[in-house]
Amino acid sequence: MNNFKKIVFIIIAGVFVFAFGGSYIINTIKKSNPRVLNSAESITLSSGTYTVGKDVKPGFYDIESLNGKIHFSAYVLNKGDKVLNNELYDQSKINVEGKGKVKLSPSKVNAIHLNKGKYAIIHSGYYIVGKQIPKGSYTLSYSTKDKDNIDEKIFVQKLKELRGNPLNVYLFKHKNRYKINLENGNVIQVIKTLKDDQMDIIINLTPDKS
Structure with missing residues (x-):
């Protein structure tokens, strides 16, 4: 094989590795962290x-x-x-x-800041522990102007990770507060808009005192 053929072979091999190996690497990264390379557009x-x-x-x-x-x-x-x-x-x-x-x-995935001793979640959605909320032990509760506004369609789930299965489900129809332990990578899913306007309901995470 002369030098010219060697160069052509190396170029073709490099393109092949980049095309297929690069795709494999990207898919592996996205599987471990689905938010990487978010393709969403306004x-x-x-x-x-x-x-x-x-x-x-x-x-x-x-x-x-x-x-x-x-x-x-x-x-x-x-x-x-x-x-x-x-x-x-x-x-x-x-x-x-x-x-x-x-x-x-x-999605912006903004951090929630501690205010008056608690982290207040206003909107439905998915919140990433370690990025938006610190890991730790919390008391999970809610506050609202109309206590009769709570029904079985207002609840919180703890997921192991994004796209992960629920580890726990917290129904406020049955109980006003729960103890919850959060680890980095866990996801808190808040659902309060399956029925009608529930904007006045705030989900609170209050850090437990050590």
Whole structure:
């Protein structure tokens, strides 16, 4: 094999390794940390049915109702309601019903700051322990102006990780407060918008005193 053929062979081999090895590396990284290389893009939707991957890029989104009353898949959102860090999967369907509009933007995953001795979660969504909330032992509770507003559709789940199975489910219809231990990488899923406007309900995580 002369030098020219060797160079051509090396180039072809390098392209092959980059194309297939690079794809394998990226998929491995995304499996261990699904938020890496988030492909979400900002878009505003009105009433209709949309296909992820065709009409909307797959990825992690912050979803916000801009006006009116919107049914976004399983969620009921009034103006200002949000669902944070919600993943939209490729080829899945999004159903939007109502006269208003809903804005989808790449999720920010902002940290929640300790305020008056507790971490207050205002919106439904997924919250990452170690990134948004410190790991530790907490008392999980809620506060609201209307205590009769709580029903079985208001609850919190602890997931092992993003895309992980639920480890625990906390139903406020049955109990006002729970003890909860959080480790780095765990995810807290807050669901309070499956029925109607629940914006006044705040989920509280109060660090236990050591």
